[in-house]
Amino acid sequence: MDNKMALVPYDDSAVWGLQKFHKSSSVYHFASHTIQIKQNWKQLGVAAVVWDAAVVLCTYLEMGSIDLQGRSVIELGAGTGLLGIVATLLGAHVTITDREAALEFLESNVQANLPPDLQPRAVVKELTWGRNLGNFSPGKFDFILGADIIYLEDTFADLLQTLEHLCSEHTVILLSCRIRYERDQNFLEMLKGRFSVREVHYDPSKDVRVFKARRSIHKEDF
Numbered sequence: 001m002d003n004k005m006a007l008v009p010y011d012d013s014a015v016w017g018l019q020k021f022h023k024s025s026s027v028y029h030f031a032s033h034t035i036q037i038k039q040n041w042k043q044l045g046v047a048a049v050v051w052d053a054a055v056v057l058c059t060y061l062e063m064g065s066i067d068l069q070g071r072s073v074i075e076l077g078a079g080t081g082l083l084g085i086v087a088t089l090l091g092a093h094v095t096i097t098d099r100e101a102a103l104e105f106l107e108s109n110v111q112a113n114l115p116p117d118l119q120p121r122a123v124v125k126e127l128t129w130g131r132n133l134g135n136f137s138p139g140k141f142d143f144i145l146g147a148d149i150i151y152l153e154d155t156f157a158d159l160l161q162t163l164e165h166l167c168s169e170h171t172v173i174l175l176s177c178r179i180r181y182e183r184d185q186n187f188l189e190m191l192k193g194r195f196s197v198r199e200v201h202y203d204p205s206k207d208v209r210v211f212k213a214r215r216s217i218h219k220e221d222f
Contacts, residue, residue: 031062033113037081053208062086066172073094074097074141076144084110100126129158139166139168147176150187156190169214172214176208
């Protein structure tokens with residue numbers, strides 16, 4: 001795959017409020033902390049701006065229906081790192097991943113926003129979907145998080161392969177996204193072919209949905 005694939009911007013005409021992505025930073029309040037996230041649209045495109053789907057998934061985690069205290073979490077396609085930072089602040093041990101080109105920027109946000117005593121609980125690591133998956137132990141993670149990571153159809157098969165590698169029967173996948181195009185719905189259908197999937201949250205103000213997926217149905221907690 002082209003190494004720049006995850007770093008190209010959306011079609012500008014399809015992005016609401018594009019001007020906010022050109023700001024050098026944005027500020028959020030989660031888990032009793034103020035989080036200031038650096039952005040760099042011009043250099044890294046979608047990997048270096050905060051999307052609404054990340055904010056909505058952070059809000060969902062903070063609502064408390066998911067207990068992250070002491071849990072092992074991996075975030076895919078982390079971009080700015082906001083979601084992984086919030087998961088760490090909520091008590092998780094988090095592996096925050098993205099492609100190699102985004103890691104320095106990602107690491108800078110993580111280091112700037114986590115107190116020194118929490119920084120050992122957050123590890124930034126390179127993960128290109130479908131490649132070198134042996135660097136990640138199958139079934140190690142309690143939760144897999146992804147915010148707005150299903151926008152490039154060419155990545156769908158590799159993303160599914162990565163999810164299958166990382167999952168055990170106890171692993172919970174949480175994906176947040178807007179259903180913008182037919183390709184987004186196509187991915188959900190592909191996901192449902194391999195996992196049990198249901199919608200667990202919807203933010204009408206941002207038109208963002210959170211989906212929960214597991215390798216098999218656990219009726220008591222799914």
